[in-house]
Amino acid sequence: MKLDIAKIVGSLSDTGWSQVHSFKPEDQVKFNSHGELLAAVSFKAKTEIDISSFGAEIIKRLQEIYYSHEAESVLKKLNQTCETLAAEFLDQVELEIVALAVWQNYLYAAKNSGGQVWLKRGEALVKLFAGEGLTTASGKLIPGDWVVAVTGQFGQLVTEGSLRAALGETSAAAVGESLTAQVHGHDNNSQASAIILKTEPEAKPAAALPKELKIFAGPHLNKRRRSILTVGLVLASIFILSLVLSGRKKQAESGRQAYQAVVDEVNYKLDEASSLLTLNPLRAKALLQESQARIKEYKEKERKPGREILDLEARIAPALEQAQREYRAEAVEWYDFNLVKDGFRGGNWDLSGKEVLVWDQTSQTAVLLNLETKAAKEIVSGEDLGRVQTIGLTDERGFIAAQDKVTVVDTAKEKIIAAVDADEWQKITTARGFGGNLYLLDASSDSQIWKYLGLEEGLSSKRSYLAGDSFDLSEAMDMAVDGSVWVLFSDGTIVKYTQGKKDAFQVIGLDQPFGEAVKIFTSPEVEHLYILDRANTRVVVVDKSGEYAAQYQWSGIAGVKDLVVSETLKKIFFLTGEKVFSLDLK
Template sequence: MEKIKLEIAKIVGTPGSSSWAQIHTFTPEEKEKLNLRGELLAVIGLRSVEAGMETVALGREILSRLHEEYFGNLEGGALPRLKSSLEKIHEEWPEVEIVSGVLFSSTKAESLGARVLYLAILGKGRVVVKRDNLLNQVLKGSAEDKIETASGLVYPGDIFLLGTESFFEIVSPGVLRASLNLSEPQAMVEAIAPLVLSRTDLNQAAAVINLLVKEKEEEIAFEETEKLPEGEAPAGKISIKDRFANLGQKIFLSKFRPRFGQIRLGKKEPSFYVKNEKEKGNRLIFSVAVILIILFLSSLFLGFNKRKQAEKENRIREYYSRAEILYNQAKEAVDLDNEAAVNYLKEAEGLLAEAKKIKPGQFEDLDHLFQEINNLAVKAGREKDLGELPVFFDLQLIVPEAKADGIALLPEKIAALNKEKNSVYFVDLEKKSTITVTDEKLKSSEVIFSSAKEVFVLTAQGLWQIDYENKKVNSVFGSDQDLQNIIGGATFAGNFYFLDQERKNIWQYGKTETGFSGPKRWAAEDAFEGKSLISFAVDGSIWVFSDKGIEKFIRGQSDNFSLKGIKPEKIAGFNLFFSGETNNYLYFVNSSEKKVLLFSKDGQLKAQYLWQGKLDQPRFLAVSAEDKKVYFGQDNLIFTFPVASLE
């Protein structure tokens, strides 16, 4: 019988005067504690410790407190208890970082040959799992001191690593992947340790590598029988070897001795002779022996082949079961944590692909689960890697040192504002021909935006319409109010709206018979209090994007809108936003991660895009609903990529 055991190897940075790291592993000897609390793994890091405090002593105190909080009370579930333990430690020691895991046995998991793993992270550490040559991040800590948790099954052969933020700063994904491909945890540690120990500026780097392996139980030894000398059979018995030798000798003599005995010198013998009955019997015995040997070898071959097929089918079933569990976990997570759901689905697809390699062909169950995973991946907004985005246009082809300080779209053209040169450049989307409109009226420009047919520029003196056909700048309205620090403009139903970052407000200029009234405060005075405004869009409702996330306002009041499939704190890390009256989607861009998310206006995640290359800090975003393309502005370059039809 086989048991599952855990092989552990540790990497810890050298303690410093103000930082420290340690790894704590504990398996309770009491059966009740083991059943209710499992085996504890914890990676602990301390940084920015106050002067005069002994880091090692403080670290030991934290370890003791963790142990007391987690194992001291056996009421309630293990994962909630682990989370509450980290929360209490954070209240007392805000500078501590903990990446923790608990390993359990359960009847269901054991039936699948697996163990249950609970995870909880305080700080910015991570947990990665290597399974079947696939290395995936399964949990990442939060930047806002929130306890992140996860759970799942781990199988023999899985390697899971718990590490602090500093560890992952030092060890690149490529080095980590190569090291985890080594055969034993200790060898993995020896490959990584020199990198960690060489960084004395990151003393709080630490990680624990865990490998699940099957361990055979000791088998009962039976007393061996006395060995006989080679070739010697037991007394009174004839060995199989001797039986075949005697049989061959008899056959040879019975077949060939009569012939040799008939040869006589100088005398011609008859050309035929009659075989006797004894010779016929010997020949029959030989034939039967050969047939029996052939049947025996055939049965061995068929049995071996059947056993191999059974092993393959068992492996396929194991891969299928694990993939099905991941698929079910993804279904539960898709509306709560899209990133986790996508990771589950990727891992499940990898397992099914490995299963198909074992025995190529059509498998109804595998194919059905593949289809279910694909359908759920579409709902989860499967990531699409765009590679390096092409440059649509270089503004310096028009004017040396030209750059984009904002972009806006018309059905057939893209407009780029250049504040320093008091100019707007129009580029034809198909022919890439250009028109430049330059005017002193555009001095002190704030923002550029567009309606379905016109482009507008807001300056400190008022709003201007840019007539590119006649190369004119026409006044829409002047303003006595200081319109500086405006970060966005939009128009809807003849009215104009401006997002004011400094005064935390949206100003409305309403259409009248004689011109425009305003400015009028559109939102309540405290609507955006405590928020750093980023961008907005108007389509009847007003969408406001800030460092706290996206909000939908109707008649000046928040509509309690929320995005599905992504945590609010994650979308708050994005820095560009776009939508509008003619666009059915909300677009969010995270420049540092080079990622674009598309949501429908009811909050459903529809697509995710990743890009590579030199577009690393896009400053402006616009989307053409007509040709379904996204445009980025960065310095003098405009980049683009098409989005798939999602209707």
């Protein structure tokens, strides 16, 4: 495959330097084992140095380290080259390397810190690196692919939209010319560099027409001439046979190299994934899925994959299951509310510490249940509580929210403290207690989350929690509070508010989208968010930065009304009406 290459480099400064390097070894043995090396490199000096000569030394060492590396896997060679080079110059500069190797129509990429590699195939433009730090990626190239390796500063100066527009050009040189102008339009560009390459099919030489060869043999030829002809035919046959055998040998060697490349690459990714299963399961999962795809691609070409390939495939399956953290289990019956009150059917609840306050609309009764001891008691009941919509709990204060009022209950003394009339509420669906205060979710198209401060004699007047005039909360399904307020919407979107203002949050790493997300739970005592997806009969666990952590599947989730979680007790508790079921956390 032919590469059309262009390079972009920023301007030299007193402390900043950048460069682009590409090298294709003339030594065929090195080319066959290492491929073609390309890199975008930059640094910021930590000490007083000769910037230009220091940069030249870094480029020299990059090439030396890579082509002297004897590891079988190209990806391992590239990854360890980045790591070694950065460590070698650690005391003098903050070095950033984004390196590529193109070997047998495959792209291998590695970086040591910032930077990115973009791949454009057809109309799709994607990033190959998902995170910061030492990272690798690989995949097969096809004619027409664009690959752009950029340093971190280049990525700050050139937007994704600008890059996409530039890649509409037909040649790498034209793309480079367009983007160079953008980079040099900024004063601070000394650490910006990029290497651009476009893959093109190798031009096939026109097949030479065979010269006409006429051989006549017959009675008119004398014996000597017939002998010469016979020898010529034998020599020609031997020559043709040697060509065939040589071709088969080359084909076999090429096949062996391709097989070994797959084995080495998958082995390397599998080892890296194994080391990341606990620290970074999302990255481990990506590496394992890449390995699966690589093996599948190889098997589609080879009818009989070798034993090593099959063994690797067998190792990937359990590791991927561990990385995906998908657990299928049967929840066990943990508590029956008939033990505290006959016919009690819990509809919703709220957790504070180790206790949940549970409400049954039919009997109009609130029960307090200890999740550690299973001790339960009836707190309050009666028609005068009104038509209750939801219930909240914080410390020893319970809040029973009806259409027209909130009743405040002292759960320790089992008595009502106060009743606060509704104040222009529209549709209260969720109550949550936190820090002695009450939060009410008003799920209407033009409404708010109302906050009431806890007072000794009851509650303060209401105040708007969300900063702004009005919000559309009509599709809000549930709410959780841990200092921030988390609102779950019917499409599975989770919106985080901190001090009344919308905060950045997005769920990442979830393979299957939410089907029917109806409940969300978190608290200051837990490190994760727990989302009940009724349609997919699962609880999805994500950390508070949004990264997928695990999921628990149980067929009984279809009948669950609410959930709470204690990471101290390592259990998920499900409210199903008359009973509580529990599922152990892994």
